[in-house]
Amino acid sequence: MNMLDDEDDQSFHATRDGYSHLSNVEWDAVERMGSTMGIHAVSVMLEALNRDAQHATIAKFIQNKREAEREKLALLHQQGSQQAELLREQGAQQFELLRQQQAAAGGSMRLVRWKSPSRGSDKRLNRLELSSGLEPNS
Template structure:
């Protein structure tokens, strides 16, 4: 920009008093028009219009800006939906491949439940772009959360620059107050109870993710996880090891639980177990025949 343009720019801004009938919002729109169309063109256009026409022109410009932002948000939402559909298809293919491998190995679908559930978790991790991660997460919202996210995107298309920003703003808006205090209290009192190891591990993972401002250290998390486990082979095995992180403790516990389930399933199908069941059934039948003879219900000797 040369000196003549600088002088014209200053003179144009000095004419703000000449457009006192325009609101601050309208004048901001006029300045944005100057950055896109050129200051001279905007000045000539406004001078050629009366006040009503100026208001109408500026309103149309603002409406065009809003329409452009809506189109961009809709495009991001469509891209997120397409990415989500693609990931669902890939997850279904992996699930089918896993089912075929288990069928070929003679296992059951329930014997690898932790691994099959991890497919849904790993799908979202394949997205590398921050905007696409946020768009994918937004496409899975519903109700008030979806309305809230769309409203922010209409006001600021770059409101969610990354998945971490999206999660942080979502947590600040919809988490009840003192959620971390309740999550910390529930974490310290957590017990496995009648749940399986995987469900217990998922619960402790959720509570850990809710504590972000002052997270619990890893050794305390390991102690809480091990103390809350139900008494049995899994807990006994963990207490024999030196564990450094919650992730390591959960991984070993799930592997041990999976091995125990496989061993029990194999034992139930073994010939020894079948013969034992036949002996129990035969003994029960003999007892019924003997009791019936004593009560006159059977003539068998």
């Protein structure tokens, strides 16, 4: 909700002109403050503070919002790392289970390294080869 366009609250609608010393970034922060604290509370706060205190209060609000976003991002990164680790563990467990099932069925699995003819002799690819002699589809 943009406080500049709010037709229901004409008193706050006109205040942007009264606070022309605030930058666009600061005024955007004032609007976010209004959605957080309430338009009336922000209006009273701005009227009560001198210009320096207004700048300082708005800067502190912006700083707090940035820190909250950083914390949120760090938490999301941590959760993503944990999910990736869990997926790696699940993959290793599934591979081990497949190996055990194959061994119990009387066959064996082995990991074979071979040179890729299309990629040159330096590159190596992994291929799972079952002892039954069946080759996986390429």
